[in-house]
Amino acid sequence: MNSKLIKIGLVGLGGIGSGIHAKYLNTAEGVRLVGVCDVMKDKADAIAAEYGADAYYDYKQLLEKAELDAVVIAVPHFDHPSVAIEAFGRGIHVLCEKPIAVHLNDANRMLAAYEDAKRQYPDLQFGLMFQERTYPGYRKVKEMIESGELGQLTRATWIHTKWFRSQTYYDSGDWRATWAGEGGGILTNQCPHTLDMYQWLFGLPTLISGHAHIGKYHDIEVEDEVTAYFEHDNGMIGHLIVTTAEIPGTNRLEIIGEHGKLVLEEGELVFHKNPKSMLKHSRETDQKFNTVKPERIAIPLEQNLPNPHEYVASRFFDRLKGGTEKLVAEGWEGPRSLVLANGIMLSSFSGQALAVPFDTDAFEATLKELAANSKYVKKTVKPMEGNDDLSASFGSNG
Numbered sequence: 360m361n362s363k364l365i366k367i368g369l370v371g372l373g374g375i376g377s378g379i380h381a382k383y384l385n386t387a388e389g390v391r392l393v394g395v396c397d398v399m400k401d402k403a404d405a406i407a408a409e410y411g412a413d414a415y416y417d418y419k420q421l422l423e424k425a426e427l428d429a430v431v432i433a434v435p436h437f438d439h440p441s442v443a444i445e446a447f448g449r450g451i452h453v454l455c456e457k458p459i460a461v462h463l464n465d466a467n468r469m470l471a472a473y474e475d476a477k478r479q480y481p482d483l484q485f486g487l488m489f490q491e492r493t494y495p496g497y498r499k500v501k502e503m504i505e506s507g508e509l510g511q512l513t514r515a516t517w518i519h520t521k522w523f524r525s526q527t528y529y530d531s532g533d534w535r536a537t538w539a540g541e542g543g544g545i546l547t548n549q550c551p552h553t554l555d556m557y558q559w560l561f562g563l564p565t566l567i568s569g570h571a572h573i574g575k576y577h578d579i580e581v582e583d584e585v586t587a588y589f590e591h592d593n594g595m596i597g598h599l600i601v602t603t604a605e606i607p608g609t610n611r612l613e614i615i616g617e618h619g620k621l622v623l624e625e626g627e628l629v630f631h632k633n634p635k636s637m638l639k640h641s642r643e644t645d646q647k648f649n650t651v652k653p654e655r656i657a658i659p660l661e662q663n664l665p666n667p668h669e670y671v672a673s674r675f676f677d678r679l680k681g682g683t684e685k686l687v688a689e690g691w692e693g694p695r696s697l698v699l700a701n702g703i704m705l706s707s708f709s710g711q712a713l714a715v716p717f718d719t720d721a722f723e724a725t726l727k728e729l730a731a732n733s734k735y736v737k738k739t740v741k742p743m744e745g746n747d748d749l750s751a752s753f754g755s756n757g
Contacts, residue, residue, distance in 0.1 A: 364391055366427050367384055367427065367431060368427045370396045371438075387676060393413065394427065403415065418434075428452060429675075439459060440466075443455055450480040453690070454488060455486070456487075457487060458700070463722070464720065466694040473485050484686070486689065489671070490552075490671045493667045497560070497623075499628055500560060508618065510616045510618040512615070513595055513596070515596075517612045518610070522549040523604070529577055529579050536548075536579035537733065538733050543726075544579060547581075547700060553599070562591065564597060565714065566590040567712065567715060568589075570587070572584040576603070586598075617636040617638045617639070632655075634652070701717075
């Protein structure tokens with residue numbers, strides 16, 4: 360394996376950039392953080408001094424002058440495509456924060472630029488920071504689904520309301536929770552992991568019905584409460600319920616298959632296993648009302664796993680060194696969660712259920728119209744500090 364020191368640049372020094380990425384990049388084996396970039400000069404200077412890196416205030420200058428092998432992108436979502444496409448054109452590997460982009464058209468532009476750059480740089484890598492795929496609960500759920508242990512799936516219901524955000528949070532950036540600055544609310548910021556996990560476990564639906572409430576509990580112009588209904592081509596239906604307003608919040612994933620019910624909640628995975636297929640029982644029983652008695656099985660989960668962000672990054676770095684292990688999330692997978700996010704919002708805007716695939720131009724046009732016609736003005740803006748507690752920003756019980 361190549362033992363060359365990997366030179367990394369970090370673009371975006373907000374809460375995630377300075378509070379998460381800079382820290383593990385500073386200690387990762389075989390990696391050196393050589394450049395950091397933020398449009399806020401004081402912040403870039405401070406982080407550069409702290410980690411012994413060079414400061415840049417324009418990402419193009421960083422990509423041009425820092426002699427990078429790879430870049431970690433942690434800027435606001437609308438800027439992900441611009442930074443990534445510039446990096447690809449220079450043969451610089453990319454590890455991008457979630458979501459890959461705000462809308463599918465931008466995500467597809469990124470992938471097209473990546474594929475085009477690979478003609479000149481065939482070993483170019485594009486990874487995404489979907490670290491929740493490493494959580495033991497979600498990994499075990501995926502294993503049980505793929506093994507056929509649940510049999511035919513009939514329903515998946517995910518209530519994920521452990522995303523509480525205060526008004527102070529929304530006031531922590533002039534771009535945050537605006538159509539022009541962020542392109543959406545909970546689906547764009549908090550739930551990309553949940554949406555990625557849904558498609559990772561169950562695949563994409565063929566029909567989406569979305570119901571999004573705009574600024575229902577906060578002084579914002581984007582969605583802070585969403586309920587969605589999905590239909591899949593295998594007959595399974597899905598539900599998603601999310602909000603940033605509930606205390607206490609819930610993170611409960613309930614999956615029904617013909618062989619029982621699987622529930623992931625509060626860090627515990629329980630399988631209520633049927634003695635026979637419920638579908639077969641329904642067809643064959645001569646009784647009108649009797650069911651079967653399931654066995655309650657607590658499924659053990661792995662413990663003491665590495666830090667999720669560091670693990671995703673380490674797999675990315677391993678690939679750059681010539682390793683052959685798969686990335687936790689490849690760039691081409693990024694648009695799949697956007698199918699859900701964009702589809703839910705477009706369905707809600709139109710008041711109609713939406714067949715998948717849908718018109719991606721229609722969603723982009725709607726988003727641009729919302730941004731152009733916005734009259735929303737933030738009353739106060741208090742920047743988020745790099746030392747803010749980010750533990751509540753990530754999903755739990757996975």
